[in-house]
Amino acid sequence: xxxxxxxxxxxxxxxxxxxxxxxxxxxxxxxxxxxxxxxxxxxxxxxxxxxxxxxxxxxxxxxxxxxxxxxxxxxxxxxxxxxxxxxxxxxxxxxxxxxxxxxxxxxxxxxxxxxxxxxxxxxxxxxxxxxxxxxxxxxxxxxxxxxxxxxxxxxxxxxxxxxxxxxxxxxxxxxxxxxxxxxxxxxxxxxxxxxxxxxxxxxxxxxxxxxxxxxxxxxxxxxxxxxxxxxxxxxxxxxxxxxxxxxxxxxxxxxx
Numbered sequence: 421x422x423x424x425x426x427x428x429x430x431x432x433x434x435x436x437x438x439x440x441x442x443x444x445x446x447x448x449x450x451x452x453x454x455x456x457x458x459x460x461x462x463x464x465x466x467x468x469x470x471x472x473x474x475x476x477x478x479x480x481x482x483x484x485x486x487x488x489x490x491x492x493x494x495x496x497x498x499x500x501x502x503x504x505x506x507x508x509x510x511x512x513x514x515x516x517x518x519x520x521x522x523x524x525x526x527x528x529x530x531x532x533x534x535x536x537x538x539x540x541x542x543x544x545x546x547x548x549x550x551x552x553x554x555x556x557x558x559x560x561x562x563x564x565x566x567x568x569x570x571x572x573x574x575x576x577x578x579x580x581x582x583x584x585x586x587x588x589x590x591x592x593x594x595x596x597x598x599x600x601x602x603x604x605x606x607x608x609x610x611x612x613x614x615x616x617x618x619x620x621x622x623x624x625x626x627x628x629x630x631x632x633x634x635x636x637x638x639x640x641x642x643x644x645x646x647x648x649x650x651x652x653x654x655x656x657x658x659x660x661x662x663x664x665x666x667x668x669x670x671x672x673x674x675x676x
Contacts, residue, residue, distance in 0.1 A: 476504040477676055479665070482517040482529040483509060484583050485611045487652060491548065491630040492530060499669045505676055513609070515581035521657060528662035529655040532628065533583020534590075541663050545652040550587055552641040553632050554624045561639035567595050570643050574623030575602035579609040588626045591646040 438445050481499075483492065488511035500507060510517065510526060514533030520526050521540075530545060552570060554560045560573070577599055578585040585599075592598055599605055606623060608614050611631070618625050619637035626646065632638035656662025668676060 476506070478506040478508060479669070479676065480508045480510070480526045482520060482526040482531075483511050484514055484517065484529075484531045484533060485511055485578075486532050486584060486628050486631065487530045489611050490633075491532075491628060491652065498672070502672070503676070513579065513581040514583035514586070518655075521655065524657065524660075527656070527660075528666050530652065531583055531655055532650060532652050533586055535653070535655060539658075541656045541658050541660075543654045543663065545654050547649045547651055549629045549647065550584070550626065550650045551629060551647040552624060552643050553618055553627050554639055554641055555619055555621045556637055556639045558621060558624065558639065558641075560624060560641040562641060564642040564644070566644055567592065567597055567646065570624065570641075570646075571597065571602045573602065574604035574606065575599060576606045576608065576614050576617050576623040576625045578611075578614070578627075579607055582609075584627050587650060588646070591648070595645045 435447055435449055438447055479499075481496075483496075488496075488509065496509070510520060512520075514531050514535065517526070517529050517531060518535055521529055532548075535542070552560065552565070560570070577588065589599060592601075604623065606617065608617075611627075614625055614627075615631060615635065615638065617623060619635070624641075626643075628650075629640060632640050654663065654666055656666075665676065
């Protein structure tokens with residue numbers, strides 16, 4: 421244990437690490453201090469921006485690709501109208517966005533993936549059906565299938581770390597399957613490319629109904645044990661005002 425860590429433990433009266441063999445494991449005290457430090461980092465940046473009165477604050481929003489490109493694309497227009505603020509939209513997978521949020525680079529996230537709910541402030545934005553997606557002319561279109569039947573096809577799937585892939589893998593694992601059990605596997609970080617490949621009949625995918633809703637080239641199908649309702653969530657660092665900022669954006673407040 422370093423002298424610096426000992427000094428912090430003496431100052432705060434906590435124990436920040438324990439040993440598991442030679443490995444140092446952070447304690448609950450360490451995580452609490454980390455959350456406080458990150459919230460203070462974000463508060464510092466927000467205060468600095470507010471004092472630079474010649475320019476309105478920059479609003480930094482993280483969105484997973486399903487929300488940024490499909491489910492919430494129109495809602496973002498309402499955030500932008502009638503405001504002097506600069507906006508930064510980071511569209512990435514859930515894992516990457518959570519890392520940016522932890523490091524105070526974003527004000528809040530809108531995600532469909534899983535996250536440690538005890539670590540963040542959060543609220544449910546809406547629910548949407550997670551299901552199979554295929555070409556409108558595919559034999560699966562509109563049908564109900566077993567996992568065994570679906571696995572006979574080529575699976576076009578998001579990269580590791582994406583919320584939708586994590587949900588799919590969890591559902592498959594519960595049924596005793598993995599993505600590798602599909603006849604063929606194609607991986608892409610681009611939802612647009614996945615949609616185009618599926619529309620062209622290259623394979624099937626799994627995602628939210630909003631992906632297929634306004635695309636006449638695509639259709640959905642039900643898979644027992646996988647098709648289900650899932651939450652889209654608003655996520656912010658605890659104590660940083662990210663939840664309130666979202667509320668003000670949603671309600672059309674001009675001053676942020």
